[in-house]
Amino acid sequence: MFKKLLIANRGEIAVRIVRACREMGVSPVAVYSSADQSALHVRLADEAIHIGPAPSSESYLVIEKIIAAAKRTGAEAIHPGYGFLSENAEFALAVESAGLTLIGPPASAMKIMGSKTSARRAAIEAGAPVVPGTTQPLASVEEAEALAATTGYPVMLKAAAGGGGRGMRLVRSPAEIASAFSLARSEAEASFKDSSVYIEKYIERPRHIEIQLIGDREGDFVYLGERECSLQRRHQKVVEECPSPVVDEEMRRRVGESAVRVARAAGYVNAGTVEFLVDREKNFYFLEMNTRLQVEHPITELVTGRDLVHEQIRVAAGERLSFSQDDIIMRGAAIECRIYAEDPQNDFLPSPGLIKRLSMPSGPGVRIDSGIYEGWKVPLDYDSLLAKLCVWAETREAAINRLARALDECAIEGIQTTLEFFRAVSRDREFRLGNFDTGFIDRFLADGMKTDNPEGEDDRDAQLSDIAAIAAVLHAKERAAKLDLSSAQAVESRWKLYGRISQRR
Amino acid sequence: MKYEAEIDGRQISIELERRDRSVSAMVDGRRYELEVLCPERGLYLIFAGERVYEARAWSAESDLFTVKLRDRVFSARVIDRKHRRSVADHSDEGRQQLTAPMPGKVVRLLREQGDEVEAGQGVVVVEAMKMQNEIKSTKAGRIVEIRVAAGDTVNANQVLAVVE
Known part of the structure; x- marks a missing residue:
C-alpha cells in the first residue's frame, strides 16, 4: 500500500479522497491555487503544495506542476478526482513516466473512450448495443443527408470530441439538416478545436442510466448496479438515484454485463462508469464511458455498502478486488442532490461569495460530501458544486421523504444555492412516482417549480407566510437598531473630534 | 410600529x-x-x-x-x-444602467462607448464559475458610458455601462 498520496483536485471530491486516505492510513497531500489556500481540502491534509494562481489553466490543469508536487513530497500515487486532469491521457502518461501510480485507468483506455466515435467502435466490437448511427465523422452535408435518411428522423448531430451538451444539434426533418450540420461543426470547432461531427438516431424522451464498475489489474471486473441520472439541466446532472426506478434485476444483469464487456475490450482498469440511454420500451444503448470516479458515486456506495475510493486505491496498489460479482447486493434506495452555488430564481446564474452561515442536516441515512464551511469564500474561478447531499432509506419512497426532511434542515446563507429548487423537486408528484426522462427539469422549471399542495395546505401556507413576514420584520428591526447604534457612534465621535479641535483653537 | x-x-x-x-x-x-x-x-x-x-x-x-x-x-x-425613501435611484427616465447580475470577471466588451444598441443586444460578457453571461441592454439607445474593461473583477449589482 502507498504511504503517501497526492490529490490533484479541490473542493468536495478532494475532501472525499482525503477521508479515504485517513481511513486507510495513507498520508494525504493536497495541492492548491492562490484562491484555495484556506480551502477545506487543504485544512484536512498533511502536506499542501501551492501550484499557482487562481485560474485552473495555471494551477490545477498544469501537468508539470502536479507531477513536481508529487515528486517533492514523495507521494507515490496521484488521485485525480473528477474534472480537471482526470480524463487526460497525456497526464496519465506523464504520471507513469515519472514513475508514479495514477489512481485510474491506463492512458490507452482513456484515449479509446475519450473520443465518442472511437468509444462507439469499441462498444460495437464488444457487442454492446449502440444508438443507430455512424462510427466515423461525417465528411459532407450529402453524407449527413444520406445517413439521416437511412437512420430515420429525428436524428442527433454530435461533436466527436463533445461533452456537456456542446456541439449537439437535434434535426427533426431533412429541411433542417444542412444548417444544423454547419452549426454543429462550428460549435464543435469552437469548443473542442475539432470539428468532427457524427450522426445518431434521436431517442425520444430517453432516460439516462449508468453502470458503475471496477476492475483490477488481473482483468477481473465487478459491476455495482446502475444509477439513474435522468434529472438533468442543460445536459448537466442535478439529481441522481440508485437504483433506477425502471431497472429490474434481469435488466441490471444485462446492462451490467454489457458494460463490463465494453470496459474489458478497452483494456480498462480501476473504477469507471458506462452510460446508457434507455428508451420507453426499455431498450438500452451505449452512450459513453467516463474513465474516472463520478460525482455521484456516493449513492452506489450507500446501496452496495462498498467504498469505491478505498477499492480504487487498493486496485491501483496492485491488490485484487476485495469482492466478487456475487457479493454485490443492492439494498434500499439512495438519492443525491448536487448543491450548486447558483440562483434558481435567476436562471441559475452563478453565485460565488462568502458563506456567512451554514447548517447541514444530519440524522439517520444522511451523508454530506462537502467542500465548504462557514466563513469560506467560494471562489468565482471554479465550477459551482459546493456539496452533495445524499440520503439512503429502505425504499425509494422513504428515501424521498428523508431527502425532503434533510433539505429542510439545510441552510446556506450569504450566497444563492440550488437548495430551494431541490425542495420543490422532492415534493413533485411526477418525481415521486418515478415518471421522468431527461427533459423533466426543463419542463419543471417552465412550470415555475410549482408543486401540488395537498388538501388543506393553503391555510397552513397563509399562516407560514404571516410568521415569515413577522420574522422578516423582527430581523429588519434588529438590523436597523444596530445600524442606528453605529451611526450614532459615528456622529458622537465626530462631535468629540470637533470638540477637541475647538478646544485647541 | x-x-x-x-x-x-x-x-x-x-x-x-x-x-x-x-x-x-x-x-x-x-x-x-x-x-x-x-x-x-x-x-x-x-x-x-x-x-x-x-x-x-x-x-x-x-x-x-x-x-x-x-x-x-x-x-x-x-x-x-x-x-421610507424613493427607490427610484437609478431608474430615472430614459437612462438605463446595466449592472452585473452576479460577481465575476469581465471577459470581453461586445460594444464600445458611443455605440447604438437595440433592446436585447449584449453589451458586456461577465464570467463566473465557468459560466458566461451576456449583459444585455433592456432598451434601445446609445451607450454613453462603459465603466469596466476586459479582465476587471466586478461585484454583484455593480454598474457596468450606461445606456441613454
Whole structure:
C-alpha cells in the first residue's frame, strides 16, 4: 500500500479522497491555487503544495506542476478526482513516466473512450448495443443527408470530441439538416478545436442510466448496479438515484454485463462508469464511458455498502478486488442532490461569495460530501458544486421523504444555492412516482417549480407566510437598531473630534 | 410600529410591538400573540401558543430579506414608514444602467462607448464559475458610458455601462 498520496483536485471530491486516505492510513497531500489556500481540502491534509494562481489553466490543469508536487513530497500515487486532469491521457502518461501510480485507468483506455466515435467502435466490437448511427465523422452535408435518411428522423448531430451538451444539434426533418450540420461543426470547432461531427438516431424522451464498475489489474471486473441520472439541466446532472426506478434485476444483469464487456475490450482498469440511454420500451444503448470516479458515486456506495475510493486505491496498489460479482447486493434506495452555488430564481446564474452561515442536516441515512464551511469564500474561478447531499432509506419512497426532511434542515446563507429548487423537486408528484426522462427539469422549471399542495395546505401556507413576514420584520428591526447604534457612534465621535479641535483653537 | 412588507410578491401590512420576548403582531387584520426567542444570530424561535416555528432570516440587500421556515423559503421586502425613501435611484427616465447580475470577471466588451444598441443586444460578457453571461441592454439607445474593461473583477449589482 502507498504511504503517501497526492490529490490533484479541490473542493468536495478532494475532501472525499482525503477521508479515504485517513481511513486507510495513507498520508494525504493536497495541492492548491492562490484562491484555495484556506480551502477545506487543504485544512484536512498533511502536506499542501501551492501550484499557482487562481485560474485552473495555471494551477490545477498544469501537468508539470502536479507531477513536481508529487515528486517533492514523495507521494507515490496521484488521485485525480473528477474534472480537471482526470480524463487526460497525456497526464496519465506523464504520471507513469515519472514513475508514479495514477489512481485510474491506463492512458490507452482513456484515449479509446475519450473520443465518442472511437468509444462507439469499441462498444460495437464488444457487442454492446449502440444508438443507430455512424462510427466515423461525417465528411459532407450529402453524407449527413444520406445517413439521416437511412437512420430515420429525428436524428442527433454530435461533436466527436463533445461533452456537456456542446456541439449537439437535434434535426427533426431533412429541411433542417444542412444548417444544423454547419452549426454543429462550428460549435464543435469552437469548443473542442475539432470539428468532427457524427450522426445518431434521436431517442425520444430517453432516460439516462449508468453502470458503475471496477476492475483490477488481473482483468477481473465487478459491476455495482446502475444509477439513474435522468434529472438533468442543460445536459448537466442535478439529481441522481440508485437504483433506477425502471431497472429490474434481469435488466441490471444485462446492462451490467454489457458494460463490463465494453470496459474489458478497452483494456480498462480501476473504477469507471458506462452510460446508457434507455428508451420507453426499455431498450438500452451505449452512450459513453467516463474513465474516472463520478460525482455521484456516493449513492452506489450507500446501496452496495462498498467504498469505491478505498477499492480504487487498493486496485491501483496492485491488490485484487476485495469482492466478487456475487457479493454485490443492492439494498434500499439512495438519492443525491448536487448543491450548486447558483440562483434558481435567476436562471441559475452563478453565485460565488462568502458563506456567512451554514447548517447541514444530519440524522439517520444522511451523508454530506462537502467542500465548504462557514466563513469560506467560494471562489468565482471554479465550477459551482459546493456539496452533495445524499440520503439512503429502505425504499425509494422513504428515501424521498428523508431527502425532503434533510433539505429542510439545510441552510446556506450569504450566497444563492440550488437548495430551494431541490425542495420543490422532492415534493413533485411526477418525481415521486418515478415518471421522468431527461427533459423533466426543463419542463419543471417552465412550470415555475410549482408543486401540488395537498388538501388543506393553503391555510397552513397563509399562516407560514404571516410568521415569515413577522420574522422578516423582527430581523429588519434588529438590523436597523444596530445600524442606528453605529451611526450614532459615528456622529458622537465626530462631535468629540470637533470638540477637541475647538478646544485647541 | 407599522410596516409595509412584500412577501413572495404579495403586499401586506404589519403592525408589530415587541416587549422582550413577547410580540404582538397584526398581519393584514390577523392577530398573533407570540413569544420570540433568539437562540442564534438571525434565528427566531417563534412560539404561537403551543405551535413552534424556527425561522432563519438573513438579508440579501438593504431591505430585502430571505426567511427560511420549515420547508419554505420566503423572500420579503420590509419598508418601515420612518426610513421610507424613493427607490427610484437609478431608474430615472430614459437612462438605463446595466449592472452585473452576479460577481465575476469581465471577459470581453461586445460594444464600445458611443455605440447604438437595440433592446436585447449584449453589451458586456461577465464570467463566473465557468459560466458566461451576456449583459444585455433592456432598451434601445446609445451607450454613453462603459465603466469596466476586459479582465476587471466586478461585484454583484455593480454598474457596468450606461445606456441613454
